[in-house]
Amino acid sequence: MNRQWIYTAAPEGKLTTDIFELRKTGVPEPGPGEVLVHNRYFNVMPGNRAYMHSGPLLGELGSQAGTPMTSLAVGEVVSSNDPAFAPGDVVQAMSAWQDYVAMPAQSLAKRDGAPSVEHYIGLMGQSGYTAYVGLLHVGQPRAGETLLVTAAAGGVGSAVVQLGKIAGCRVVGVAGGPEKCAWLEQEVGADATIDYKAGNLSEQLRQTCPEGVDLFFDNTGGPVLEAALDAMKHGGRIVLCGNTAQYDSDKPMSGPKGVPLTLILKDLTMKGFACMTYAEHFSEADRDYSSWLEEGRIKPFYHVIEGLEQAPNALVGVLGGVNLGMTMVRV
Amino acid sequence: MNRQWIYTAAPEGKLTTDIFELRKTGVPEPGPGEVLVHNRYFNVMPGNRAYMHSGPLLGELGSQAGTPMTSLAVGEVVSSNDPAFAPGDVVQAMSAWQDYVAMPAQSLAKRDGAPSVEHYIGLMGQSGYTAYVGLLHVGQPRAGETLLVTAAAGGVGSAVVQLGKIAGCRVVGVAGGPEKCAWLEQEVGADATIDYKAGNLSEQLRQTCPEGVDLFFDNTGGPVLEAALDAMKHGGRIVLCGNTAQYDSDKPMSGPKGVPLTLILKDLTMKGFACMTYAEHFSEADRDYSSWLEEGRIKPFYHVIEGLEQAPNALVGVLGGVNLGMTMVRV
Numbered sequence: 001m002n003r004q005w006i007y008t009a010a011p012e013g014k015l016t017t018d019i020f021e022l023r024k025t026g027v028p029e030p031g032p033g034e035v036l037v038h039n040r041y042f043n044v045m046p047g048n049r050a051y052m053h054s055g056p057l058l059g060e061l062g063s064q065a066g067t068p069m070t071s072l073a074v075g076e077v078v079s080s081n082d083p084a085f086a087p088g089d090v091v092q093a094m095s096a097w098q099d100y101v102a103m104p105a106q107s108l109a110k111r112d113g114a115p116s117v118e119h120y121i122g123l124m125g126q127s128g129y130t131a132y133v134g135l136l137h138v139g140q141p142r143a144g145e146t147l148l149v150t151a152a153a154g155g156v157g158s159a160v161v162q163l164g165k166i167a168g169c170r171v172v173g174v175a176g177g178p179e180k181c182a183w184l185e186q187e188v189g190a191d192a193t194i195d196y197k198a199g200n201l202s203e204q205l206r207q208t209c210p211e212g213v214d215l216f217f218d219n220t221g222g223p224v225l226e227a228a229l230d231a232m233k234h235g236g237r238i239v240l241c242g243n244t245a246q247y248d249s250d251k252p253m254s255g256p257k258g259v260p261l262t263l264i265l266k267d268l269t270m271k272g273f274a275c276m277t278y279a280e281h282f283s284e285a286d287r288d289y290s291s292w293l294e295e296g297r298i299k300p301f302y303h304v305i306e307g308l309e310q311a312p313n314a315l316v317g318v319l320g321g322v323n324l325g326m327t328m329v330r331v
Numbered sequence: 332m333n334r335q336w337i338y339t340a341a342p343e344g345k346l347t348t349d350i351f352e353l354r355k356t357g358v359p360e361p362g363p364g365e366v367l368v369h370n371r372y373f374n375v376m377p378g379n380r381a382y383m384h385s386g387p388l389l390g391e392l393g394s395q396a397g398t399p400m401t402s403l404a405v406g407e408v409v410s411s412n413d414p415a416f417a418p419g420d421v422v423q424a425m426s427a428w429q430d431y432v433a434m435p436a437q438s439l440a441k442r443d444g445a446p447s448v449e450h451y452i453g454l455m456g457q458s459g460y461t462a463y464v465g466l467l468h469v470g471q472p473r474a475g476e477t478l479l480v481t482a483a484a485g486g487v488g489s490a491v492v493q494l495g496k497i498a499g500c501r502v503v504g505v506a507g508g509p510e511k512c513a514w515l516e517q518e519v520g521a522d523a524t525i526d527y528k529a530g531n532l533s534e535q536l537r538q539t540c541p542e543g544v545d546l547f548f549d550n551t552g553g554p555v556l557e558a559a560l561d562a563m564k565h566g567g568r569i570v571l572c573g574n575t576a577q578y579d580s581d582k583p584m585s586g587p588k589g590v591p592l593t594l595i596l597k598d599l600t601m602k603g604f605a606c607m608t609y610a611e612h613f614s615e616a617d618r619d620y621s622s623w624l625e626e627g628r629i630k631p632f633y634h635v636i637e638g639l640e641q642a643p644n645a646l647v648g649v650l651g652g653v654n655l656g657m658t659m660v661r662v
Contacts, residue, residue, distance in 0.1 A: 221591045235608075240591040255586025260552045260571040263603030270601040272594030277566075 002027050004068040005097035005311050010052055014248045015319055017312035020069070028102040035085045036102050039075040039095060041121045044305070044314040044327045045155055046219075049247040068096035069311070074111070074120040075101075075331075085110065092120045097311045099331060115293065121328045122302050123159065123289045126275060128326075130241060131159035132285040133278035136167070138271055139215050139239040143168025146209050148228060149190075151219035151244060153180040154318075155326035158188050160217050162298050165189050169215070172208045174224055176321050183324055188301065201227040212236070221245045226256035232268055240272040247319070301325025333358050335399040336428035336642050341383055345579045346650055348643035351400070359433040366416045367433050370406040370426060372452045375636070375645040375658045376486055377550075380578040399427035400642070405442065405451040406432075406662075416441065423451045428642045430662060444617075446624065452659045453633050454490065454620045457606065459657075461572060462490035463616040464609035467498070469602055470546050470570040474499025477540050479559060480521075482550035482575060484511040485649075486657035489519050491548050493629050496520050500546070503539045505555055507652050514655055519632065532558040543567070552576045557587035563599055571603040578650070632656025 006021045030036040048071065073095035077085050082105035085091065091108040095101050111120050122128055134156070141147055147164040151157040152173030161184065164171040173190040175181055181193035192208040194201070205213075205227060212233035218225050222245025225238075232238070246253050263270060292298040303323040305314045308331045318327050337352045361367040379402060404426035408416050413436035416422065422439040426432050442451050453459055465487070472478055478495040482488040483504030492515065495502040504521040506512055512524035523539040525532070536544075536558060543564035549556050553576025556569075563569070577584050594601060623629040634654040636645045639662045649658050 218591065225591065226586075240595050243592045243595060246592055252588040252592070255557075255588055255590035257583040257586055259586035259590050259601075260549065260556065260603060261574045261577055261583070263601065264571050264574060264605065266603065267605055267608050268603050270590075270594065272591060272597065272599050274595065274598055277598050 001025075002098060002100045003308055004099075005308070006067065007052060007065055007069045009065050010250070012250075015049055015052075015316055017316055020312040022309065023068075027100045030079060030081050030102040033082055033105055034102045035080045035082055035091070035105050035108055036078040036100060037073075037075040037091055037093070037095070037108070038078050038100055039073045039098065039331045041075075041118060041304075041328050041330055042071045042073040042095065042097055042311070043121050043126055044071070044311065044318050044329055045127060046151075046242060046244045046247060046318060047126075048315055049319055050243070053247075053250055068098050071095060071097055072121060072126045073101075074117050074125070080105070090117055090120070092125070097308065097329075099308060113290065118302055118304065118328065119289070119293075119300065122155075122300050122326045123293070123298070124286050125326075127155035128159055128289060129278075129282050129285050130275040131156045131163055132288070133275060133281050134239050134241050134273055135160050135163045135217055137278055137281055138273045139217060139237060141167040141169050141215050145169045145214035146211065146233075147171045148174065148205075148209065148213045148216045148231070149219075150174040150196075150217070150224050150228075151242065151321075152184055152188075152190060152193070153324050154219065154321070156241060157217075157219055158184075158301050158325045159298075161188050161190050164217075166292065166297060172213075174220075180321075180324065187299070196224055202230060205231040215239070217241060219244060221256075222253070226258060229256055229258035229262045229268070232262075232266055235267045236269075238268060238270040240270060244319070303327045305329050307331075332356075333429060333431045334639055335430075336639070337398065338383060338396055338400045340396050341581070343581070346380055346383075346647055348647055351643040353640065354399075358431045361410060361412050361433040364413055364436055365433045366411045366413055366422070366436050366439055367409040367431060368404075368406040368422055368424070368426070368439070369409050369431055370404045370429065370662045372406075372449060372635075372659050372661055373402045373404040373426065373428055373642070374452050374457055375402070375642065375649050375660055376458060377482075377573060377575045377578060377649060378457075379646055380650055381574070384578075384581055399429050402426060402428055403452060403457045404432075405448050405456070411436070421448055421451070423456070428639065428660075430639060444621065449633055449635065449659065450620070450624075450631065453486075453631050453657045454624070454629070455617050458486035459490055459620060460609075460613050460616050461606040462487045462494055463619070464606060464612050465570050465572050465604055466491050466494045466548055468609055468612055469604045470548060470568060472498040472500050472546050476500045476545035477542065477564075478502045479505065479536075479540065479544045479547045479562070480550075481505040481527075481548070481555050481559075482573065482652075483515055483519075483521060483524070484655050485550065485652070487572060488548075488550055489515075489632050489656045490629075492519050492521050495548075497623065497628055503544075505551075511652075511655065518630070527555055533561060536562040546570070548572060550575060552587075553584070557589060560587055560589035560593045560599070563593075563597055566598045567600075569599060569601040571601060575650070634658045636660050638662075 221243035550573040552574035
């Protein structure tokens with residue numbers, strides 16, 4: 001038997017679990033050139049919510065309602081109609097929230113070598129790659145710079161904080177609530193933190209970044225992005241990675257005050273990026289993460305939720321900011 | 332006798348001439364190491380309005396009320412207490428709207444070689460340098476790209492249109508009204524134009540840029556910037572040069588919808604710049620403009636207004652968009 005989480009309709013406003021439906025089907029038969037995979041882990045990230053938009057916000061990029069919820073997954077090959085894959089191989093693919101999937105062989109990547117398969121959803125999966133290419137290739141941090149990171153306790157953010165430390169930056173993390181801030185400073189290694197729920201962002205930015213911000217890695221947009229523009233140093237860079245402040249609404253929000261005037265007056269650069277645009281660097285990320293894990297220079301912060309049936313709850317939890325680090329579901 | 336236009340107080344809302352006061356003083360005496368200059372031309376540009384802001388918009392960058400209105404000027408040396416300058420030398424400096432000024436020698440640049448001194452306010456002055464470094468060094472246009480330019484009939488814009496053609500781009504200019512659009516196509520060399528006053532910007536962008544915009548040089552901000560984000564190609568670049576839509580208000584406007592989400596989804600880069608940051612390229616701009624003028628590849632579009640007493644009117648006219656090309660006042 002195969003279980004699939006079907007995303008039945010675009011949510012209006014805040015995501016609730018009732019738009020998902022658990023469908024039970026037979027295990028699919030792999031066709032010619034296809035491989036049958038038993039999923040072991042899949043990814044749960046704010047981006048899952050973003051792609052439920054259709055219409056003005058995402059256009060044709062939106063997910064199709066009525067299909068299994070798209071997600072990165074890692075699993076084991078059960079049977080294969082392609083000579084490149086054999087039963088037992090560990091494979092990673094853009095798959096869906098389901099037990100089994102039959103996919104064309106060219107859509108799968110064979111993976112091995114990591115100390116645990118969780119890493120293929122974590123550091124060596126979408127969140128880890130997003131942090132790696134976004135900070136190192138788009139942001140290009142330099143030792144001694146002040147790096148500001150929003151949603152710092154989340155999947156991408158907690159990796160960016162650590163990568164920033166490896167690059168020699170002073171890292172300031174923004175998160176919601178004193179527990180997350182304490183975790184960021186004590187476990188993840190942030191030099192300072194800002195609790196955005198405590199209010200007075202501008203004053204907190206002045207106190208934690210008295211000389212200004214050189215590099216800002218933003219996962220949220222909204223009021224924090226607006227306040228951070230005023231905290232940027234002349235010539236600073238802003239990496240736009242996510243926009244969680246927008247995801248619960250189909251109506252595009254106004255942009256931050258300060259665009260364009262503050263960017264002009266301070267020679268700022270703002271660069272949006274999609275992780276897949278930098279896919280050529282993923283193998284480099286694998287090598288670096290492997291070394292850093294071995295040397296103990298990076299810690300995997302994985303929040304593993306047991307059971308495929310928990311996937312919709314897990315996503316609601318991620319959007320509500322209740323989990324620390326990278327959230328994944330063990331099937 | 333020396334006449335000076337004093338900017339007496341920050342304007343509220345739309346600029347009117349009554350905030351300026353014509354003050355008459357004696358001709359200043361140059362002190363040790365100073366040079367006395369008789370101004371011949373000075374610059375009138377939307378930036379003059381921008382720097383009248385103080386408080387939240389510009390902070391300490393704003394002009395000081397009660398002082399002569401700051402402006403680029405070109406003039407002749409009358410007397411000099413520095414061996415590097417002699418009476419009759421043509422000099423360019425950040426000066427003010429006034430007949431005479433005594434300045435430290437190191438604040439002056441000696442200029443010669445241009446076919447007319449007007450060029451030191453025009454192409455080889457602030458507007459021309461802004462267009463040159465902004466388009467060529469910040470924007471880095473490539474042959475065959477579609478370049479969109481706002482305020483295309485203005486001082487900076489009309490130079491950017493021509494530089495874009497020299498770089499081999501297809502150039503689409505945005506301006507207000509059919510006369511300006513006709514001028515851009517017939518005189519300046521734009522391949523197509525958009526009259527923003529005719530409404531339906533998105534539809535006009537689709538028609539003039541059916542394959543999207545590679546490079547957008549923006550002088551205005553506001554609704555045109557917002558609409559243009561949707562018209563950008565994947566991987567496109569946006570050069571932020573000016574924000575005329577903001578200049579008549581001290582209250583920072585909301586930014587364009589699409590920041591940050593459209594930038595993320597389309598891998599867009601947005602780069603603000605201040606001309607002086609790229610001062611190392613000004614001599615390269617002088618050489619290129621000289622060659623292009625000689626070869627007839629660029630036309631100087633100068634709107635010369637006669638008489639220092641006309642300066643406040645000239646600025647109101649520039650902000651109202653009534654002049655074509657680069658506006659300057661002949662003293």
